[in-house]
Amino acid sequence: MKLATLVSGGKDSMLALHKASTEHEIVCLVGVISENPHSYMFHTYNLHLLDAISSCLHLPILKIPTKGEKETEVEDLERNLEILNVDGIVIGGIESEYQKRRFERICSKLGIELVAPLWKCDVWDMMREVVSKFETVIVSVSAMGLDERFLGKRLDENVLNELKILNEKYGLHVAGEGGEYETLVLDAPLYRKRIVIEDSKKVWQGDSGNLVVKEFRFEEKN
């Protein structure tokens, strides 16, 4: 099947794309861009990174603007996915029934398939795969135990062990499915070049924060 993959720039959508690509042809990325002015900085910041990922994967990206209201977002996505000539879409959802039901409804209306390669997977296996295959950094944190120190950290075995401890202590979702942390994939097997962060800034707001990537460059891979 020819598929489009919904991307946020993070590890879940990238792993879903990676897995789906072994059986299907990924022809396009899709990013939903919120117009909510309150997230304007984050928004601009994301734009850069989604474009960089599109460039690394050498895949076109359909960017869908939305006003950022909960149910309108789903309608905007549905109306705009209609213009894509694909057999289905790939999502990185692991266990959010809320999200999956909405995607199922959209796909059913459009008569296309929903491919969710990470659905109900073992999160520990998944995280080990992320750590071993991708170069991923943490770009936002918003949960008990995740302090400023985590921003910009590479997701490796050590961080995975720290997340495990926080999981046991506070019940933190190790893959951050509830938004506990967000990531950016700088390199992946399908990337033709990697993203190198040249300048970034930590923005900390008491109990949560994010890493603003101010400058980056591409590095060719052999």
Next chain:
Amino acid sequence: MKLATLVSGGKDSMLALHKASTEHEIVCLVGVISENPHSYMFHTYNLHLLDAISSCLHLPILKIPTKGEKETEVEDLERNLEILNVDGIVIGGIESEYQKRRFERICSKLGIELVAPLWKCDVWDMMREVVSKFETVIVSVSAMGLDERFLGKRLDENVLNELKILNEKYGLHVAGEGGEYETLVLDAPLYRKRIVIEDSKKVWQGDSGNLVVKEFRFEEKN
């Protein structure tokens, strides 16, 4: 017909979109993003502005990465336009036969229509329409008589008169079809909000230069 419009951010594609929208439904914007590392700064800069325009028009944008080699660019465009479910594409070409032939070939292969509302139009009429309908600034100049002073200038009646003088003196194409100058449309009748440049920098290289938009914001329209 449901159409996609090729956009660069400038006045030609915006006027073409404006005219096509009176008879057809524009469902998507398409931007070709060169991966040529030598134009990396310009590239990043464009990314911002195309996304801003997509947001102003509340239309999704398909961004197609290309290595930026002359003929590969056309192949990349063709392969990627195939994933769009549209009846045709709109281009802003005025008199470049080279460009139009290539678009005609692509559309013929894909079995879709080519809509070129500005083709062989009277450039003076066109420029008067641009000046009266759009808020446009000059973002790059590369021609005899176009100095640093023009960067960031709003394209109004006065600038149009200056272009007319340069046309008589040096044969400058008044619409800049040969790349003599490039523009950015900050506001248009179809924009739901306008782009306001907050901070910009003139980069001058002896006989040509461009305006780097460093920061911008959106302003709501009534």
